[in-house]
Amino acid sequence: MTIDPNASSIILTRDLRKTFKGRAGAVEAVKGVDLDVKAGEIFGFLGPNGAGKTTTLRMLATLIPPTSGEATVAGVDLLRDPARVRQQIGYVAQGGGSDPLMTGRGELVIQGRLFGMSRRQAEARATEVLAALELTDAARRTTGTYSGGMRRRLDIGMGMVHKPKLLFLDEPTTGLDPQARANLWDEVRKLREGGTTVFLTTHYLEEADILCDRVAIIDHGTIVAEGTPAELKKAIAGDVITLGIADHERVLTLVRAEPYVREANDGDEDGLVRLYVDEGDRALPQLLRLLDGAGISPQTIALSRPSLDDVFLRKTGRSLRETAA
Amino acid sequence: MNVARDTWLIFERSMFLTLRNPVWIIVGLLQPFLYLVLFGPLLKSIAESTPGFPPGGAFNIFVPGLLIQIALFGAAFVGFGLISEMRSGVVERMRVTPLSRFAMLFGRALRDVVILDVQALVLIVIAIPFGLRIDLAGLVVALSLLSLIGLTMAPLSYTLALILKSEDALAPLVTTISLPLLLLSGILLPLTLAPDWLQTLARINPLSHAVDAIRALFNGHFGDPSVGFGVALMTVLAILALAVASRTFGRSAA
Numbered sequence: 001m002t003i004d005p006n007a008s009s010i011i012l013t014r015d016l017r018k019t020f021k022g023r024a025g026a027v028e029a030v031k032g033v034d035l036d037v038k039a040g041e042i043f044g045f046l047g048p049n050g051a052g053k054t055t056t057l058r059m060l061a062t063l064i065p066p067t068s069g070e071a072t073v074a075g076v077d078l079l080r081d082p083a084r085v086r087q088q089i090g091y092v093a094q095g096g097g098s099d100p101l102m103t104g105r106g107e108l109v110i111q112g113r114l115f116g117m118s119r120r121q122a123e124a125r126a127t128e129v130l131a132a133l134e135l136t137d138a139a140r141r142t143t144g145t146y147s148g149g150m151r152r153r154l155d156i157g158m159g160m161v162h163k164p165k166l167l168f169l170d171e172p173t174t175g176l177d178p179q180a181r182a183n184l185w186d187e188v189r190k191l192r193e194g195g196t197t198v199f200l201t202t203h204y205l206e207e208a209d210i211l212c213d214r215v216a217i218i219d220h221g222t223i224v225a226e227g228t229p230a231e232l233k234k235a236i237a238g239d240v241i242t243l244g245i246a247d248h249e250r251v252l253t254l255v256r257a258e259p260y261v262r263e264a265n266d267g268d269e270d271g272l273v274r275l276y277v278d279e280g281d282r283a284l285p286q287l288l289r290l291l292d293g294a295g296i297s298p299q300t301i302a303l304s305r306p307s308l309d310d311v312f313l314r315k316t317g318r319s320l321r322e323t324a325a
Numbered sequence: 326m327n328v329a330r331d332t333w334l335i336f337e338r339s340m341f342l343t344l345r346n347p348v349w350i351i352v353g354l355l356q357p358f359l360y361l362v363l364f365g366p367l368l369k370s371i372a373e374s375t376p377g378f379p380p381g382g383a384f385n386i387f388v389p390g391l392l393i394q395i396a397l398f399g400a401a402f403v404g405f406g407l408i409s410e411m412r413s414g415v416v417e418r419m420r421v422t423p424l425s426r427f428a429m430l431f432g433r434a435l436r437d438v439v440i441l442d443v444q445a446l447v448l449i450v451i452a453i454p455f456g457l458r459i460d461l462a463g464l465v466v467a468l469s470l471l472s473l474i475g476l477t478m479a480p481l482s483y484t485l486a487l488i489l490k491s492e493d494a495l496a497p498l499v500t501t502i503s504l505p506l507l508l509l510s511g512i513l514l515p516l517t518l519a520p521d522w523l524q525t526l527a528r529i530n531p532l533s534h535a536v537d538a539i540r541a542l543f544n545g546h547f548g549d550p551s552v553g554f555g556v557a558l559m560t561v562l563a564i565l566a567l568a569v570a571s572r573t574f575g576r577s578a579a
């Protein structure tokens with residue numbers, strides 16, 4: 001799906017901030033976030049734990065009031081009228097929100113009624129949602145007997161029971177096996193097809209890459225990059241050559257003098273040397289000749305198209321895979 | 326947004342969940358029942374031979390105390406249920422709906438009141454063969470007074486649960502608050518037997534006035550000043566507790 005740049009904004013924030021006051025003094029968790037999420041897209045919010053990701057999401061979902069800044073969510077001023085924002089949005093917390101003693105159907109019905117539906121409307125809508133999420137067979141079982149994937153689908157069902165314009169998902173696939181994760185991605189795509197905007201946080205880069213139309217990366221409370229996954233990857237210089245090699249300093253000096261190497265750096269964390277080059281397939285033979293001529297033989301060599309993790313590494317100086325563990 | 330409708334929804338849901346696990350209702354009755362059967366008969370012989378024991382029969386003195394005990398302990402521990410609902414994410418999920426914050430509290434508190442009124446009725450019926458004599462109209466007012474105690478204690482328990490967010494912190498705090506409230510209300514023995522300083526201390530405890538009122542009501546003494554005072558006092562406290570708790574429900578990041 002291509003994003004219409006003229007589509008209306010469903011989330012628009014300006015300089016949104018949150019400071020927590022604790023015994024150890026004030027902690028600035030979110031330091032001025034500007035977001036522009038367009039209606040109808042799947043927007044991914046990426047960042048390591050403690051970066052301000054969940055705090056931002058909780059502010060947008062009306063759970064905590066912002067300290068300062070402006071925000072419009074689903075056409076309503078978030079700071080002035082959070083109660084009206086709640087009527088327009090769905091929210092699915094990371095840990096879910098079903099009672100283990102309630103049946104899946106019972107939870108969907110009460111959730112619908114909490115949004116003002118009559119009992120009959122809520123029953124009819126629950127039947128629809130259960131069918132859409134393939135939970136009809138489990139509808140009358142208590143949620144305590146559900147598998148992790150089923151409970152997650154029910155959580156999403158509760159988030160969409162009132163057909164919100166905008167659905168917030170906090171780390172929707174954390175803890176799911178790959179099969180359940182792929183199923184959930186399908187559900188999220190179906191929501192978008194139905195016209196719902198989805199704002200999700202994740203620390204799985206492949207999830208952001210495959211599922212999201214646009215992503216923003218937050219680190220230390222500020223947005224460090226924003227765009228489509230393709231744009232972000234293109235913005236960091238071309239391809240990446242990773243060398244497993246002993247003498248880092250010598251190699252770095254050597255390759256930095258080469259015109260086709262845009263940037264080279266020493267990965268402290270994994271002991272690998274990374275070269276950012278424009279055209280990896282052309283650069284690789286030249287690089288091998290260069291190393292050979294200098295009498296250096298790398299143990300491993302790999303060429304990769306940039307991933308969102310490389311974007312993250314470039315923007316924040318560390319790998320999300322390691323910080324998110 | 327309709328507060329009455331929202332309250333009913335929360336009441337219905339929480340009552341349904343309570344009745345799925347009715348063993349706690351029975352456990353809540355067990356302690357006062359044991360006091361009634363195993364301690365009540367002792368009191369009977371003391372009452373007959375002790376000067377200063379108020380008139381009206383030992384069980385008419387003792388059962389009102391047990392009713393207060395049901396209301397006090399039954400309602401003081403309701404916060405534990407809320408903590409488990411916070412842990413399962415139910416509370417947070419409902420906070421991102423148009424549901425009225427007052428209804429989140431009041432629906433649950435009404436469930437607590439209905440449960441403790443039923444427990445009180447069961448105990449009263451059991452106590453009749455032991456020699457409890459009750460005035461029926463007095464019983465109705467006495468149950469309203471118990472409900473007011475429930476509407477004071479349950480919101481306070483919910484407030485503490487929302488702030489503390491952990492059973493480990495809630496348990497010692499609730500016990501520390503409820504035990505002196507219990508001892509200083511003349512529940513087990515009438516405070517007419519107490520030395521002056523203890524009586525003075527007990528007068529500060531609102532529950533001692535509620536006990537006095539229920540004892541008067543069981544004996545059909547509607548005109549007794551303790552009745553009007555007890556009802557008025559507990560009404561004010563219930564309103565205050567509901568106001569505080571509903572504010573906490575609205576603010577707290579559960």
